[in-house]
Amino acid sequence: EVQLVESGGGLVQPGGSLRLSCAASGITVSSNYMNWVRQAPGKGLEWVSVIYSGGTTYYADSVKGRFTISRDNSKNTLYLQMNSLRAEDTAVYFCARDLSNRGVDYWGQGTLVTVSS
C-alpha cells in the first residue's frame, strides 16, 4: 500500500521559513516524479513544484526563488523548504506522485501552513 505522509506545517510569521516533509512508503521517491501542490482555504488546487526522478526541479512562478524542493533517498522522503513566506502562501500543502500524462495518482493527506503575524 502506498502512503505519503506530510509533516512540518504550522503557523509562521511573514518573512519566516518552514520545511515540509513527505515520508513515502510503498513507492520510491527517487524513482518517481514528485510534486508539491497547495490549496488555499476554500480555493482550488495550485501546483507548486516538482522534482523529476533524474533530479531536475521546476517551480511555479509564485514561489520561484523562495521555495526549494529536494529529497533524501536514504529516508525515501520529499521536502519543501519554504523561505520568505507571505500571507498568500497560506494553504494546505500536499505531496503527490505524478505519472506525467496519466495524472497524479497518489496524494498525501496534506499539511496546513498558515502565514500570519
Added chain:
Amino acid sequence: DIQMTQSPSSVSASVGDRVTITCRASQGISNWLAWYQQTPGKAPKLLIYAASSLQSGIPSRFSGSGSGTDFTLTISSLQPEDFATYFCQQTNSFPRLTFGGGTTVEIK
C-alpha cells in the same frame, strides 16, 4: 500558461441524476486531461486520465470525453458518495500542472 476553465462552478443534483461537468483549455491539449474528486478535508482522488481512461478502482458510472480544448466528466447515476468537488487538470504542458477552478456537486 494554459488556463483551464470549468463550468458550472456548482451544480445541485439528486441521487440517481446524470451530471455533466465541462472543462475548457485555453489552447489545445490533445487528450492530456485528468479529472479528480475531492471531498472536504481530504486529498484529491484521480478519477480519469488521458481524457477518457478510468483510473483503477473507480466506478464505471464515471466517464470522461473530449479532446483539443473541450472536455466533459459525466457521472451517469449520482450516488451519495459522489457529492464532492471535481477538478480538471491539464497534463499537456508538463511539468507545470494547471487545474481548473473546480465544480461542486451539491445535494438538491
